[in-house]
Amino acid sequence: MNILILHGPNLNLLGTREPEVYGATTLDEINIALRDYARTHGIELRIVQSNHEGELIDTIHAAVGWADGIVINPAAYTHTSVALRDAVSGVGIPTVEVHLSNIYGREQFRHESLIAPVCVGQISGFGPQSYILGLGALAHYVGEHNENEG
Numbered sequence: 001m002n003i004l005i006l007h008g009p010n011l012n013l014l015g016t017r018e019p020e021v022y023g024a025t026t027l028d029e030i031n032i033a034l035r036d037y038a039r040t041h042g043i044e045l046r047i048v049q050s051n052h053e054g055e056l057i058d059t060i061h062a063a064v065g066w067a068d069g070i071v072i073n074p075a076a077y078t079h080t081s082v083a084l085r086d087a088v089s090g091v092g093i094p095t096v097e098v099h100l101s102n103i104y105g106r107e108q109f110r111h112e113s114l115i116a117p118v119c120v121g122q123i124s125g126f127g128p129q130s131y132i133l134g135l136g137a138l139a140h141y142v143g144e145h146n147e148n149e150g
Contacts, residue, residue: 001042001043001044001068001069001139001142001143002043002044002045002046002066002067002068002069003038003043003044003045003046003067003068003069003070003071003135003138003139004045004046004047004048004059004060004063004066004067004069004070004071004093005031005034005045005046005047005048005070005071005072005131005135006048006049006050006056006059006060006070006071006072006073006074007027007047007048007049007050007073007075008049008050008051008056008072008073008074008075008076008077008078009050009051009052009053009075009076009077010051010075010076011027011049011073011075012027012049012051014026014027014030014100015027015029025127025128027049029128030128030131031047033128033131033132034047034131034132034135035047037132037135037136038135041136041139043135043139046063046066046067053077053081053083053084056074056077056084056087057083057084057087060084060087060088060091060093061087061091063091063093064091064093067093068093068094068142068146069093069094069095069096069138069139069141069142070088070093070094070095070096070138071095071096071098071131071134071135071138072088072095072096072097072098072115072119073097073098073099073100073130073131074097074113074115077115078097078099078103078113078114078115078116079112079113079114080114081114081115082114084114084115085114085115085117085118088115088118088119089118094120094138094141094142094145095115095118095119095120095138096119096120096121096122096123096134096135096137096138096141097113097115097116097119097121097122097123097124097134098122098123098124098130098131098133098134099122099123099124099125099130100124100125100126100127100128100130101124101125101127102124102125103124103125104124105125120138120141121134121137121138121141123137
């Protein structure tokens, strides 16, 4: 099973950016945990972080034909990017949206996700564990759907 992990803008600052909201775990530490989980579950990962909307969109497009699923933390683009939403919708690859913080317990403008309606699910509020939960849930979802089609 092949899964694309996408980290959106400013996530490269994890560990130092607003640790009271996002915690002290760095993006590298999250990626190590994701790779460890993937290795023990027979999943191949590609991991990309970008602060640029177009690069995230190009990466989603390039996943067609390779990725069985996408785990995405769109970060601030969650609430603003119709283009990112359309990319997720357009490729038809099962996608799980994840967030470190509980976006519904924060500022009002963060309560709406433009991405979630085109995803198979959303996990938020569990810090770095949100990524592991998202990856596990997506792997289960893809595995079940592949069994039902085969």
